[in-house]
């Protein structure tokens with residue numbers, strides 16, 4: 001089970017994520033209580049060991065800006081939320097970092113991992129980073145490959161969500177916070193532990 005902890009803003013957040021055993025950490029570049037500036041992202045990313053993926057999170061940011069911020073911050077992966085066409089992913093392929101296509105499930109959503117050239121697919125609630133859950137029973141065609149489940153996950157519900165959706169990985173932000181934008185380090189540890197345990201349970 002691949003575990004991504006998103007919306008980190010401080011060195012203590014990063015140290016806790018690494019200590020807890022996260023596989024990836026996300027830094028939000030778009031407008032949000034979790035937004036970090038490029039200098040902060042660069043400083044935080046530099047403190048992340050190579051085995052943990054650093055992911056820049058963008059919503060409706062023009063691709064030139066995504067490229068600039070990714071290079072400036074020395075981030076090792078890019079997650080795109082919003083109505084990005086396939087050409088945006090093709091344009092960003094030359095960054096030579098894994099791309100994550102974040103989508104909301106609708107009848108029109110292409111849930112094939114790699115359909116836009118992305119390395120990973122993220123199925124999220126309609127309001128990314130809101131802590132809202134979405135109806136997992138609407139996932140009638142499960143994606144094949146490396147896809148992450150997000151949307152209102154917590155240490156208390158991740159096992160049940162994983163049992164139902166059977167994702168390759170999970171992503172969380174709100175569920176590891178004490179208040180919006182403020183990470184709770186005990187909740188971060190609890191989430192990673194619960195996510196790891198969920199993958200070893202038989203349905």
Ligand SMILES: O=C(O)c1ccccc1NCC(=O)[C@H](O)[C@H](O)COP(=O)(O)O
Nearest residue numbers: 006032128129130131151152172173174
């Ligand atoms: O976190 C934000 O504020 C945010 C802003 C703009 C685009 C994406 C954003 N967050 C993405 C994530 O944190 C995760 O990928 C995921 O949506 C977590 O959702 P949740 O656990 O429900 O907070």
